[in-house]
């Protein structure tokens with residue numbers, strides 16, 4: 445039995461989702477027999493944890509300082525072991541521009557892109573878009589939950605898409621739109637979970653498709669995929685996870701194009717953790733129930749923190 449702080453809530457745009465993940469993880473931790481201290485990072489100063497006798501912190505935050513490495517650094521300073529990736533990996537994964545640079549260095553296939561800054565003249569950004577071709581995706585550099593992400597099909601749509609993406613920050617990514625199927629692969633410890641396909645009726649996995657049950661998004665944890673695609677997706681998921689120096693667990697989003705090529709979109713260091721979220725769904729496909737998964741995430745996070753990841757990561761990246 446461990447004394448575990450459950451960090452949830454926070455102040456990011458994804459606060460509501462984090463409360464849902466937090467509630468699900470809290471219930472699981474209690475069922476497993478741990479003693480839980482629920483802690484809303486959005487309403488209490490994190491320093492208060494220093495006065496608690498804690499064995500571990502489970503981070504059920506999404507977006508903002510919970511996912512960008514800030515909270516992880518505070519945990520290091522407070523000397524509290526915590527779930528998932530450290531400050532550097534969290535920062536790299538949260539920032540899609542930094543992630544791309546690591547993907548390119550470590551041979552993780554990722555779609556062509558350019559970065560636009562808020563101060564740039566719009567005609568220059570429109571020129572960028574034209575160079576890339578239609579359709580393209582416009583997205584904020586460091587948001588999640590598809591907030592501010594738009595599919596742009598012609599020059600007329602560029603202005604509005606920039607306006608909503610720049611609401612989230614001064615740097616925006618223009619990325620080639622990969623037409624095809626959307627896959628996501630969980631990584632726990634050093635192993636990739638079964639591939640899950642996301643089937644959004646509109647073909648675009650936006651905020652509504654993610655969280656509104658009425659949107660009718662389907663998830664297939666046994667997708668029919670051609671030849672070696674599933675194995676390759678798992679291979680790239682582990683490679684992307686290690687390229688960003690992730691610890692413990694993550695979930696890697698990717699697209700499968702019409703020629704059968706895979707393109708990694710991003711690594712989520714704190715993926716959704718409700719019982720129906722994607723990582724728990726994929727774990728269930730392997731016969732791992734939600735409570736067991738939560739305990740495994742604690743175990744791998746503790747285990748990996750005790751020893752350096754460099755050897756294992758080097759092996760995966762060299763493969």
Ligand SMILES: Nc1ncnc2c1ncn2[C@@H]1O[C@H](COP(=O)(O)OP(=O)(O)O)[C@@H](O)[C@H]1O
Pocket residue numbers: 555581583587588589590591593619620621622623626647648649650697699709710
């Ligand atoms: N290059 C792309 N090609 C096709 N679809 C994309 C592309 N980039 C993003 N998307 C769509 O937008 C969704 C959200 O984008 P993503 O990069 O994963 O950001 P977020 O961090 O908000 O989840 C994806 O799940 C996918 O449906």
Ligand SMILES: [Mg+2]
Pocket residue numbers: 589590697709710
């Ligand atoms: Mg995503």
